Amino acid sequence: xxxxxxxxxxxxxxxxxxxxxxxxLGLLRFPDTLTRLHALTKADNLGLGLVVLGLLPQVDWxxxxxxxxxxxxxxxxxxxxxxxxxxxxxxxPPVSGAGExxx
Amino acid sequence: xxxxxxxxxxxxxALLILGLAVWTIAVRGTYAAVVGFVAYGLLVALIWVRLAxxxxxxxxxxxxxxxxxxxxxxxxxxxxxDAPAPASGRVGRVALRVVxxxxxxxxxAVLAAVVLQLPEPAPSLAxxxxxxxxxxxxxxxxxxxxxxYRAIDTLxxxxxxxxxxIGLWSLAADGAWGGRPGALRTREPGAALVLLAQLLxxxxxxxxxxxxxxxxxxxxxAFQGGAVLAAMWAIVLVAGLAAAPRxxxxxxxxxxxVGPALFFAIGLAGIWWADAFLGYPADWAKPLILVIEAxxxxxxxxxxxxxxAGPPASEPGPGGQA
Amino acid sequence: MxxxxxxxxxxxxxxxxxxxxxxxxxGVLRKIIAFNVMGxxxxxxxxxxARRGGLVVxxxxxxxxxxxxxxxxxxxxxxxxxxxxxxxxxxRLAQATGQTTLDxxxxxxxxxxxx
Numbered sequence: 001x002x003x004x005x006x007x008x009x010x011x012x013x014x015x016x017x018x019x020x021x022x023x024x025l026g027l028l029r030f031p032d033t034l035t036r037l038h039a040l041t042k043a044d045n046l047g048l049g050l051v052v053l054g055l056l057p058q059v060d061w062x063x064x065x066x067x068x069x070x071x072x073x074x075x076x077x078x079x080x081x082x083x084x085x086x087x088x089x090x091x092x093p094p095v096s097g098a099g100e101x102x103x
Numbered sequence: 104x105x106x107x108x109x110x111x112x113x114x115x116x117a118l119l120i121l122g123l124a125v126w127t128i129a130v131r132g133t134y135a136a137v138v139g140f141v142a143y144g145l146l147v148a149l150i151w152v153r154l155a156x157x158x159x160x161x162x163x164x165x166x167x168x169x170x171x172x173x174x175x176x177x178x179x180x181x182x183x184x185d186a187p188a189p190a191s192g193r194v195g196r197v198a199l200r201v202v203x204x205x206x207x208x209x210x211x212a213v214l215a216a217v218v219l220q221l222p223e224p225a226p227s228l229a230x231x232x233x234x235x236x237x238x239x240x241x242x243x244x245x246x247x248x249x250x251x252y253r254a255i256d257t258l259x260x261x262x263x264x265x266x267x268x269i270g271l272w273s274l275a276a277d278g279a280w281g282g283r284p285g286a287l288r289t290r291e292p293g294a295a296l297v298l299l300a301q302l303l304x305x306x307x308x309x310x311x312x313x314x315x316x317x318x319x320x321x322x323x324x325a326f327q328g329g330a331v332l333a334a335m336w337a338i339v340l341v342a343g344l345a346a347a348p349r350x351x352x353x354x355x356x357x358x359x360x361v362g363p364a365l366f367f368a369i370g371l372a373g374i375w376w377a378d379a380f381l382g383y384p385a386d387w388a389k390p391l392i393l394v395i396e397a398x399x400x401x402x403x404x405x406x407x408x409x410x411x412a413g414p415p416a417s418e419p420g421p422g423g424q425a
Numbered sequence: 426m427x428x429x430x431x432x433x434x435x436x437x438x439x440x441x442x443x444x445x446x447x448x449x450x451x452g453v454l455r456k457i458i459a460f461n462v463m464g465x466x467x468x469x470x471x472x473x474x475a476r477r478g479g480l481v482v483x484x485x486x487x488x489x490x491x492x493x494x495x496x497x498x499x500x501x502x503x504x505x506x507x508x509x510x511x512x513x514x515x516x517r518l519a520q521a522t523g524q525t526t527l528d529x530x531x532x533x534x535x536x537x538x539x540x
Binding site: 070074077078080081084085088 | 293294295296298299302303306
């Protein structure tokens with residue numbers, strides 16, 4: 001049983017690390033801010049989620065597990081907010097009317 | 104000699120931090136340097152964990168990276184770009200850089216040599232600190248040093264925060280004196296930021312109080328808890344959910360000085376109770392320390408938040424001029 | 426080779442780097458950032474010495490000497506307060522003169538004719 005749990009942990013944390021790697025690659029290689037943000041938040045949300053999921057069998061129930069889940073939820077909240085704020089900062093202002101001919 | 108996995112990770116971390124520091128110093132744009140410094144601060148917090156100094160890691164992450172990042176980002180947004188260097192004297196500047204670079208490399212070499220030749224066994228006060236810790240009723244030796252053995256440092260530091268705030272406020276324009284600090288106000292906070300400012304503070308305040316409370320026996324304490332509380336206040340200010348208080352408010356000033364004042368008063372009483380300034384009577388040490396730490400947490404949170412909020416900005420006060 | 430040696434040499438390099446940036450940068454905000462890099466190098470040297478002085482407790486994880494740790498916590502808070510003050514002075518300087526460096530200010534364009 002404990003061997004199965006250990007394998008579960010290793011697989012989940014490894015998958016999480018793969019997501020972090022992919023996200024970092026996207027952050028470095030994607031062409032503009034919005035796609036980079038997309039790569040980054042994917043990595044944070046899924047990667048951290050998988051790492052937390054993998055660690056759950058290794059900590060004390062229920063307090064340690066709740067702490068880990070709280071960390072993930074807080075990271076989700078922060079990541080989503082930062083994504084919105086940065087996206088709003090780089091988004092071009094909405095085009096009104098004909099667009100090009102404004103002085 | 105084979106390197107263990109931990110040493111490989113430590114070497115990688117050290118290289119990453121050095122690279123980030125070089126980038127922070129060398130990069131062209133000031134904004135990029137600030138972003139680099141924030142990331143650098145977070146990684147330095149990891150070094151503190153690896154050095155078994157979790158109390159310091161918490162302080163570094165909350166203060167050295169978090170609050171400092173907010174401060175520096177705000178400064179970059181307010182400042183005009185640096186004027187280009189005059190073309191004359193270019194050769195002289197390059198020569199100066201080379202000389203300074205050589206001298207700084209020399210300083211690094213000397214410090215590294217000192218590190219490599221540190222005495223063995225290492226001099227340490229850890230045993231002495233652990234031995235006397237039961238008399239304070241605390242379980243965390245770092246809190247014991249901060250609040251009992253070296254209480255004078257901590258008292259002066261709490262006073263330094265108030266002095267820094269007085270210095271900051273005295274930079275206000277004459278007409279703005281007594282008004283509300285306005286540096287953290289955002290012109291149009293987005294809906295996401297407002298939502299964060301509504302959701303996060305209840306959790307963050309709980310975490311701040313927990314850090315203060317658990318600091319007696321585990322990593323944490325007044326400074327870490329106060330920094331988290333100040334960060335929550337800063338989020339609320341940035342999102343525009345509340346305005347910063349007027350700096351001439353009496354209640355605000357009371358909150359700012361209650362920590363250092365109580366610390367000083369209990370310290371003075373120690374002259375009679377415990378035969379030493381800042382000494383605690385044996386049976387009362389733990390409750391007195393908790394009272395001091397609670398008041399300090401409150402004062403530190405208020406001082407840090409107001410330090411971030413900047414000097415009072417011009418605004419029409421009641422009866423003042425527009 | 427041990428972790429304290431690695432981080433100690435890293436801290437020594439950070440002190441040199443920060444000092445270089447402090448002297449060579451023209452922009453004051455860059456100087457402030459470099460000063461903080463130098464400061465964190467100094468703090469890390471304290472951390473290395475604390476870790477070396479840690480007690481060996483059977484059954485517990487690694488520990489560090491609490492005295493340097495407490496001094497670093499004090500130092501971090503004071504460094505933050507000093508940085509706030511430095512940034513505020515810089516913002517005031519920029520507000521008053523439009524300058525963000527410590528170069529000798531160019532002589533103001535003298536009003537012609539009334540001298």
